[in-house]
Amino acid sequence: MLTATGLVAGYRRGPDVLPGISITLTPGRVIGVQGPSGCGKSTLIRVLALLHPPRAGRLELDGEPIHRFRHAAPAAQRRRIGVIFQHPRAAADPRHTLRRIVAAHLPSDAADDETDRLSDLVGLTPDLLDRRPHEVSDGQLQRACLARTLGSDPRYLLCDEMTAMLDASSAATLIHLIRTQTDQGHRGALLVSHDPDLLNTTCDDIIQWHDLTTPTQTTA
Numbered sequence: 001m002l003t004a005t006g007l008v009a010g011y012r013r014g015p016d017v018l019p020g021i022s023i024t025l026t027p028g029r030v031i032g033v034q035g036p037s038g039c040g041k042s043t044l045i046r047v048l049a050l051l052h053p054p055r056a057g058r059l060e061l062d063g064e065p066i067h068r069f070r071h072a073a074p075a076a077q078r079r080r081i082g083v084i085f086q087h088p089r090a091a092a093d094p095r096h097t098l099r100r101i102v103a104a105h106l107p108s109d110a111a112d113d114e115t116d117r118l119s120d121l122v123g124l125t126p127d128l129l130d131r132r133p134h135e136v137s138d139g140q141l142q143r144a145c146l147a148r149t150l151g152s153d154p155r156y157l158l159c160d161e162m163t164a165m166l167d168a169s170s171a172a173t174l175i176h177l178i179r180t181q182t183d184q185g186h187r188g189a190l191l192v193s194h195d196p197d198l199l200n201t202t203c204d205d206i207i208q209w210h211d212l213t214t215p216t217q218t219t220a
Helices: 041-048 075-079 098-105 108-122 138-151 168-183 196-202
Strands: 002-010 016-025 030-034 056-061 081-084 156-160 188-192 205-208
Touching: 002 041, 016 030, 016 041, 016 056, 016 188, 030 168, 030 196, 041 156, 041 188, 075 081, 081 138, 098 108, 098 138, 108 138, 108 168, 138 168, 156 168, 168 188, 168 196, 188 196
Parallel strands: 030 188, 030 205, 081 156, 156 188
Antiparallel strands: 002 016, 002 056
């Protein structure tokens, strides 16, 4: 389980953005979080992904307490958590081909075969793999970013408005893939979205943002 209890977080000397968040993510389930813009959903994703240290609270990953963040976090912990961000163009090096993006977390001795497998899994055709980000659509680039994330075989997927920049067809494809990955039982997913229809058709549980600030709030 990826468990947060009473998380408080903010930036520099500003006010708290997370005012005591509690949530639990388990393999085999998709949890949705819905809330207004600016309420702190992206900050929650960053803390859960070990990219931003909280000011207070407790975070555990499969029973292990987490005390270090960013590059100081152990690689074994970082690999268990995968993030798909809202803006794929900000998450991909514009100099790299999609093939290189997909292969970013793969061991060199298996990179070619795994790149092909992951690309096929997310619906990237071979002709796209030698293109760079400016030569593909947002949906195609987001597929490459998802394939890259799956390449590290994470136990938990954190999706921060991952479909916000996509057309309906691309969004449906990626959401179906996330659901398929969790239905296999060895991954859990957290979907942050403004779209109630997407959450209603995809998630096992949906949490409204204000409910997360209740100290006893968890999902399982």
